[in-house]
Amino acid sequence: MADAALRLKSLVEQVLGVPLPVRIRAWDGSEAGPPGAPTLVVRDRRALRRLLFKPGELGLARAWVAGELDIEGDLYAALDQISGLVWERGEDARSLAQALRDPEVRAAVRGLVKLAGPPLPPARPAEEIRRSRGHLHTRRTDKRAISHHYDVGNDFYELVLGPSMVYSCAYWPAPEAEGATLETAQHDKLELVSRKLALRPGQRLLDVGCGWGSMAVHAARDHGVSVVGITLSQEQAAYARKRVADEGLTDRVEIRVQDYRDVTDGPFDAISSIGMAEHVGAEKYLEYAGDLYALLKPGGRLLNHQIARRPHRDESAYHVDAFIDAYVFPDGELAPVGTTVAQLERAGFEVRDVEAIREHYAHTLRRWVVNLEAGWDRATRLVSPGRARVWRLYMAASALAFEHNRIGVNQVLAVKTPESGGSGLPLRTRTWN
Structure with a gap:
């Protein structure tokens, strides 16, 4: 068959009812579609089998991870165009x-x-998580989900995240501004969190989901606080402990492999939770908020930095992103920011400030994609070609989701306000004194 691309284009357009905005190159070398458009490369017929078995996002993701689909040209433009063609609920x-x-x-x-x-169907790529029956967000299932995403090698994360080793959105003055590097923008984010928490020498900070220790080191080194950092990832903890030792901060920073539900040595003056709450789950969120509230001193502050989704008119129809759930963040759940604020207040917190920094995450993700693409050969050796492809797709698609306001990210500052009613915050809160 020497015209597979033309045949494929015609059949797909019949199914979708609209012209394809991308060019197609098929496994036989044939091409069809608008000249100059990004090219969807179908390297193997197995990609079609995956889509026929799982129409929609999951079928596309499996073909991408397996290397049967690729994109030549502007990755972001191609993903933007293709995303509008996928069945809105392809697994329905x-x-x-x-x-x-x-x-x-x-x-x-x-x-x-x-x-x-x-x-039909081909075997699933090895990078897809295998589901086990049982309840979500137990200590065991949460540890397994965290390990799937974070225990893939610290060298790989260094390649993608850069020297800062911060895996949450940076805080940019302007991406095109002189000196606005990923590292300086991540430093500015950690400093913003520190100022919102009003960290001072002698205080105790609990850093929930401490990752590779960036916030813990920053708070101890630059603000003189004692820090307990907790993570469920063994590899993160090992990296963070070495980092703490290298900085000479072992007397002020303790890194633990521990679930937030098992922390019993409060109270703390402040708690930072940066990019961790997305893993908690809707059913456990009030418990999460209540546990953090109980760990704070009266007057203590919580800074909850969390990705949010847009609310749906019918929340019962909400579905977790199939690709993200299968390949990136198993069991992760996003909630609207209003739901998060309501749950924190139900737990007893007084929410004093919400800062939306959606555009900052889009800029950060694009910088991570640049890092990954620049070190592509090394990345595939460190993990696997499939795992590297997961990351490239997830980060590029996520950047577009932030840019198009499909998801956002917010820093919520909440206080365990004492009975006297004094919050301890200045009247003009955005001064962060």
């Missing part, structure tokens, strides 16, 4: 059944089955 049998009532769509699907060839 009712949506597919409705589409298949159309005789032309049924005929096109039969044509795709013939073009794909046997057998």
Whole structure:
């Protein structure tokens, strides 16, 4: 077959009912589609089999991770164009059944089955997490989910994140400004958190989800506080402990492999939770907020830095992103910022400030993609080609999601206000004194 691309383009357009905005190059070398557009490279027929078995995002993701699909040209432009073509709820049998009532769509699907060839379905890529039955967000399942994402090698994370080793959005003055590097922007984010918490020498800070120790080191070194950092990742903890030792801060920083539900040595003057609460889960969020509230002294502050999704009119119809759940953050859940604020207040906190920094995460993700692409050969050796492809797709797609306001990120400052009613915050809170 020397015209697979033209045949594939025609059949897909019949199914979708719209022209394809990208060019296609098929496994036989043939090409079809608008000249000059980003090219979707279909390296193997197995990609079609995956899409036929799992129409929508998960089928596309499996083909991408397996290396059967690729993109040539502007990655962001291609993802932007393709995202609008995927079934909004591709794994919903009712949506597919409705589409298949159309005789032309049924005929096109039969044509795709013939073009794909046997057998169906291919094996899942090794990078996809294998699900176990049982309840989500137990101590065991949370540790397993964290390990899947974070225990892939500290060298790989150094390549992607850069010297700062901060895995949450940086705080940019302006990305194009002179001197606005990823490292300085991450430093500015850690300093912003420190100022919001009003850290002072002699205080105790609990850093929940401490990662590779960046916030713990910053707080101890630059603000003179004693820090307990907790993570469920063995590799993160080992890296953070070495970092603390190298900085000469072992007398002020303790790094533990510990679940936040098992911390019993409060009270603390302040708690930072930076990019960790997305792992907690909706059913456990009030418990999470209550546990942190109990660990704070009266007047203590919590800085909760968390990704949020846009609310849906029908929240019962919300579905976790299939690709993210299977390959990136197993069991992760995003909530609207209003839900987060309400849960913190239900736990007893007084929420004093919410700062939306959505655009900052888009800039950060694009810098991480640059780092990954620049070190691509090394990245594939450090992990696997499939794992590196997961990261490239997830970071680029996430950058677009932030840019298009499909998701956001917010810093919520909350206080365990004492019975006297004094919050300890200045009247003009954005001075962060």
